[in-house]
Amino acid sequence: MESPPPKLIAGQDHDDRISALPDHLLLDVRERLDLREAVRAGALSTRWRRLPNHLSRVHLDVARFQGATPLEAMDAFTGAARALLTLVPLAEGECVRGALRVLILGFYMSSPHLSSIARLVEDIVSLGQTECLEFCISPLPVSNTASLLAEIGQQFMSFSRAxxxxxxxxxGLTLQHHSLGHSDLTNLISACGGLRHLTLRICRLLEDSSLKIDAHHSGIQELKFVCFRCTRIELVSLxxxxxxxxxxxxxxxxxxxxGYVPELRHVRLSSFAMAWQAPFALSECLxxxxxxxxxxxxxxxxxxxxIQPEHPKNLAPIFRNLASVYLFGIFLECDLSWTLFILEAAPALLNIALSQHSCVKTPEHSAEKTNVVWEPSKDLKHVNLKLLSIFGCEDEDKVTNYIRLVMERAVGLKRIELDSEYFCEDCNAIDLERSKVHKASMRRIKERLTHGSSSSVEIIII
Incomplete structure (x- = not known):
C-alpha cells in the first residue's frame, strides 16, 4: 500500500512543495545546488530566505555570474554574497544560527566591491566557527599591462592591510596575474596566520629577484607556483x-x-625545458x-x-620513505633505464609509473632533446616495489626491455599495468583508431613478457 502524501504546513501554499521539507533536508538540497538553481528554488519557497542562517558551506565564484561587463558580474556576485552571508536577526522561535564552517569566494580585484565583501567575511568569522576560508582573486578581465598588474598588486596589498x-x-589564498614585491609576499604570509594553502598563478616579483620564504612559525602546508616569474624560489624554513x-x-x-621542510610529503615539478635551462640533480633541489x-x-x-641521474648515496637520506614515483612526458626517443637510479635510491618504493609518447607539439625555444644514459648497479635487488604502471609507451621493444629490466631488479614486484588508452593534454592525441592500435601493441608486449616465463608477476591491460 502506498504511503499517504506528506501533510503540508497549515496556511502554506499547496504548490510550495519545497517548503514542506524539514529544515535539514532543505539545507542539504541548498548546499548541493548550483547558485542559479538555488535562486530559482528560492523564488518558489517561502522558507528559503531564512536558510542562509543555517548554511554550513558557501562557495561563490564570480565566473558563475552573468553581466554585460565584469563590473556588472561583480555587482551580481556581491549581491548574492550579501543575501547568503548577512547575519539576519532570527525570528521568534527559531534556533540560533548554525556554523558556517566553509566559505570559498572567487572574485575580481574591483575597488567598488572589496569593502562590502571583506565586511561580510569579517562578520562571519567573528562568530569563531569558520574552519575553512578561501579567496581566489584575479584582476578584472581586461587588457592588463605590466604597470597595471603592479598597480593591482599594490591594490591587493592595501586590501589585505585594511x-x-x-x-x-x-x-587558502590563490592570486592570479598579480605583480608583487618580495616584502609584499613575506608580509602577507606573516599577516595570514591561519594560511595553509597558497597558490601563485601567473604572478611575478616586481624586482625580478629570488623569492625567499623564511616563515618558521607559519602553518602553510601547501604551496603551488604556476608560471611564477622570479629568478629562483628558496623555501628557507616552512x-x-x-x-x-x-x-x-x-x-x-x-x-x-x-631548506628546513621536515613535514614535506609530496613534490610535483612539471614543465618543458627552455634552451637556457640545463639539467639539474635532484640532490641540488631537495x-x-x-x-x-x-x-x-x-x-x-x-x-x-x-634532471640528471645521480649516485644513490646522494639521494638515499631524502628518499628513504619515498613510496610513489610518477615520471610522465618522457620523449619517445629517450631510453627508459635511467629511471632506475630513483629505484636504487628509494628502498621503500612501492609503485612507479611512467609515460612516454610521440607528442608532435614542441614549444618555441625548447631545449634540445638528448638521450639519458644510466647503468644501475649490477647487484641492485629491490624488495619492496609492488606495482609498475606504463602509460602511452609506443615503442614495443623499448617498453618490453624496460619491463624485463625492472622485473629482474625488483624481486618483490607483484603487478604490471599497461594502459591502453593514453590521453595527451599537450597534443590532444586520442581517437578510436589510435586506441585500437595501442591496445593491440599492449597485448603483444604482454605476450612477449609472459611467453616461456615462470614469473608470478600479474600483467594486466587496463
Whole structure:
C-alpha cells in the first residue's frame, strides 16, 4: 500500500512543495545546488530566505555570474554574497544560527566591491566557527599591462592591510596575474596566520629577484607556483609544509630550493625545458630535512629530461620513505633505464609509473632533446616495489626491455599495468583508431613478457 502524501504546513501554499521539507533536508538540497538553481528554488519557497542562517558551506565564484561587463558580474556576485552571508536577526522561535564552517569566494580585484565583501567575511568569522576560508582573486578581465598588474598588486596589498581580521582567518589564498614585491609576499604570509594553502598563478616579483620564504612559525602546508616569474624560489624554513607544486617555471634550473621542510610529503615539478635551462640533480633541489617525502611527480612535457641521474648515496637520506614515483612526458626517443637510479635510491618504493609518447607539439625555444644514459648497479635487488604502471609507451621493444629490466631488479614486484588508452593534454592525441592500435601493441608486449616465463608477476591491460 502506498504511503499517504506528506501533510503540508497549515496556511502554506499547496504548490510550495519545497517548503514542506524539514529544515535539514532543505539545507542539504541548498548546499548541493548550483547558485542559479538555488535562486530559482528560492523564488518558489517561502522558507528559503531564512536558510542562509543555517548554511554550513558557501562557495561563490564570480565566473558563475552573468553581466554585460565584469563590473556588472561583480555587482551580481556581491549581491548574492550579501543575501547568503548577512547575519539576519532570527525570528521568534527559531534556533540560533548554525556554523558556517566553509566559505570559498572567487572574485575580481574591483575597488567598488572589496569593502562590502571583506565586511561580510569579517562578520562571519567573528562568530569563531569558520574552519575553512578561501579567496581566489584575479584582476578584472581586461587588457592588463605590466604597470597595471603592479598597480593591482599594490591594490591587493592595501586590501589585505585594511581588513586584517578577514585575512588572519584565511586558510587558502590563490592570486592570479598579480605583480608583487618580495616584502609584499613575506608580509602577507606573516599577516595570514591561519594560511595553509597558497597558490601563485601567473604572478611575478616586481624586482625580478629570488623569492625567499623564511616563515618558521607559519602553518602553510601547501604551496603551488604556476608560471611564477622570479629568478629562483628558496623555501628557507616552512616546518608545516607538506606539498609543493612548481609548474612551468621561466627561470634557471632547479626551480625551487628546499631548506628546513621536515613535514614535506609530496613534490610535483612539471614543465618543458627552455634552451637556457640545463639539467639539474635532484640532490641540488631537495633538502636532507625532507625525510618524510613519500611522493615524487615529475612531468617533462615530452621535451628534454631536465634532471640528471645521480649516485644513490646522494639521494638515499631524502628518499628513504619515498613510496610513489610518477615520471610522465618522457620523449619517445629517450631510453627508459635511467629511471632506475630513483629505484636504487628509494628502498621503500612501492609503485612507479611512467609515460612516454610521440607528442608532435614542441614549444618555441625548447631545449634540445638528448638521450639519458644510466647503468644501475649490477647487484641492485629491490624488495619492496609492488606495482609498475606504463602509460602511452609506443615503442614495443623499448617498453618490453624496460619491463624485463625492472622485473629482474625488483624481486618483490607483484603487478604490471599497461594502459591502453593514453590521453595527451599537450597534443590532444586520442581517437578510436589510435586506441585500437595501442591496445593491440599492449597485448603483444604482454605476450612477449609472459611467453616461456615462470614469473608470478600479474600483467594486466587496463
Amino acid at each position: 581588513y586584517p581580521v578577514a585575512f588572519s582567518w584565511l586558510t 616546518p608545516k609544509l607538506r606539498e609543493v607544486q612548481c609548474l612551468y617555471w621561466p627561470y634557471e634550473n632547479p626551480p625551487v630550493h628546499f 633538502s636532507r630535512s625532507a625525510r618524510n617525502l613519500s611522493k615524487l611527480s615529475l612531468d617533462f612535457s615530452h621535451q628534454m629530461i631536465w
